[in-house]
Amino acid sequence: FDMCHSNNAARVRLWMALKRPGGMGHAIESRMLTYPDLKKADFAAVNPLKKVPALILPDGAPVFESNVILSFLEDKYGDAGPRLTPRTPEGRAAMELLCRVHDLYIASPNTTAPGFSHSQGAMYLSYGWHGPERGMDLPTRAAKIAEIWRQLCWLEAELEASDRRRAMVSRLHLDKFTRDPDAAGGPHLLGQLTLADLTWFPTCVFMEFMLPRFFGWPQLFDPAAADPAPTPFPRLAAWYSAMRAEPAVEAVRAEIWAYWEEMEAAGQFKPIVDEIAASADPTLKFTYGVPRAVQLNYQQPPPAGKGTGRYINQPDLGDVVDEHVAAEVTMRDARELHPPASLDALGFALQSWPTKCDDFEDDDALVATYYGEMMDLVKAASGAERVFIFDHTVRESGNTNLNAAAGGSAAPVPRVHCDYTASGAPRRLQQLGAEGIYSRLRGRVLTPEDVEELAAGRFAFINVWRSIDDSHPVMQQPLAVCDEKSVAEEDRFTYELRFPDRTGENYSLRHSRAHRWYYFPRQTKDECLVFKVYDKREDGPRFVFHTAFSDPSSPADAPPRRSIEVRAIAFFDPPELEEPVDAMRTAQGERLRGGDCQQTMPVARRAAPPARCCEAEGADVSTLQADRARI
DSSP states (O other), X not given: OBOTTOHHHXXXXXXXXXXXXXXXXXXXXOOBOOHHHHTSHHHHHHOTTOOSOXXXXXXXXXXXXXXXXXXXXXXXXGGGSSOOSOSSHHHHHHHHHHHHHHHHHTSOOSOOSTTOOXXXXXXXXXXXXXXXXXXXXXXXXHHHHHHHHHHXXXXXXXXXXXXXXXXHHHHHTOGGGSSOGGGTTOSBTBBBOOHHHHHHHHHHHHHHHHHHHHHOOOOTTOTTOOSSXXXXXXXXXXXXXXXXXXXXXXXXXXXXXXXHHHHHXXXXXXXXXXXXXXXXXXXXXXXXXXXXXXXXXXXXXXXXXXXXXXXXXXXXXXXXXXXXXXXXXXXXXXXXXXXXXXXXXXXXXXXXXOOOOOOTTOHHHIIIIIHHHHHHHHHHHHOOSEEEEEEEEEEETTOOOSSOOTTOOBOOOOSOBBSOOTTHHHHHHHHHHHHOOEETTTTEEOOHHHHHHHXXXXXXXXXXXXXXXXXXXXXXXXXXXEOGGGOOGGGEEEEEEEOSSOEXXXXXXXXXXXXXXXXXXXXXXXXXXXXXXXESOSSSOOOOOEEEOOOTTSOTTOOOOEEEEEEEEEESSOOOOSSOOOTTBOTTSOBOSSOOOXXXXXXXXXXXXXXXXXXXXXXXXXXXXXXXXXX
16 A cells, blocks of 8 residues: 655655666566555554554465564565665664664654654655644744754764775775675665665655755755755765666655646645744744855965064063954855764864852852862863863953953953963963962962973863853854864964063964854853864864854844853863872862862962953963963
8 A cells, every 4th residue: 555655655666666667567466556545544553653554464464664674675575676685684783773773863753742743854744734632732843843953964974984995995905895785885874775775765765855945954865956055965976876766766755746737826835835834933943954155354465574462561662563354265164064073073162051159250159169160071072181271361341452351341252262282281281380270189289290290291271261251142143163174284374462571372274265164053051162262182173273253143132142151271181199088178278169070270370360462262361460370
């Protein structure tokens, strides 16, 4: 029992067409049903779920669920035509996983109760057309559309991993160890044509028809499409094109496509389009895979005979220049990344990490509460064993000065940069050590030898950025971060911060269209953007370039941005301590503030906090704020 537009029934129809020229009509009788047929008592006796496909065996026993039917037919008629299951256990397991993900997360509501729909139903079911039993509200629709995106991301990643495995096998001449000999080099999901291809293809026809038309997605399965954006799934697009080259597959696509054209003309999709257009909830997301063009300020390389940088708190001698120019880049929604961004993979991550700090203008409150929270966060996000928090800056979009005076806030920094260089970061650690770091683990100030031991192991400078607006998410001047894998080494050059007592180093960046930029739209106060600005380990992300930018999607009346960034050093393999100490007491016996994280803090040196001179978001600072940092 079949229906011309049913994606689950179409996979069985595809099997019959591909198994044998002319189909399997000699062995299997097919009947095409309509929706009214599903409600009849005689069909309910075949499938009590009143769904297609359904199969009646010669002895009268009914079989339903498309995956069960396909498995049965391939098992019974496997020799009638090309084999559509891999020959090895590993290959069959890979095929079953692809089918199971489709059936669990895309094509099934996993319940027979009314009011529940499969994820794919978010593309075409509505209260206005189907009534309360099959329709859904907008938050549910948005969640199910997001699930479709996640599973397509997973499938694309599976194809990429498969390509890498096949390339390795070919390079190392390990063909006899492959999952399935038939899979090598083929254009299908597992190389060879399998039941997984038959499972996903009809559903992808739904996506091809509906997601660009009614939800604003790009043409997912057209490798050549560029408007409104190229496909985010190039491997899936290549697979889909290869499937369509088979006449039997294209014929099934045409049947499904024609049905949905009829339903569009009849008005089935209008309630969905109208509901989305009328929604005033900016948190509901329906469009995926369409980045936007924005302007970022890139540093200009210096002319011959000069360096790049600026003088801070001293006269400018004219031997460095500080010029930047706006350049267009493609800005991607980092919330669309699946798997989510991580420090190990991309050098940045978004962490949900609520804070108990209620006054970000009170340095004592920050040290007593916020610094300890941030130590825990950096350890959780990075896997570090010890964390040293040494500075923070509050920024507000109403300000114009990039540098924060004592007790004040600074402006967001709208220029591309990274806070440290390969040589500057180790030097900065030595400078912080020279200024005095009190170790709660050792119960004393770290000696130069202690600092050398810490520097000998792996350490990373890590920034944590969050909104401090209790009422609104970030709606103007958000922070963007760049995937370091997209940054060529020759794109980086040094920017010097010339203080009276030292010279700090940042990295600036030449513009390139290859740079992949991301941001997290509408970041809330409970969310923290954690990113590396230096990592001693060289086999992963090390220097995450970042900048504030003007988001063209920001409303004209967007509230000002208020944010805080905290700067930390994470130590991953510190030396073992010879003897334990009371980690909750200072050497003078005073109670430490900020929780019981067993890390370090600088010794108080001054009666009043000094001014902080910051080049950029999370940038190098001239001095420590006395008694304000702790590990």
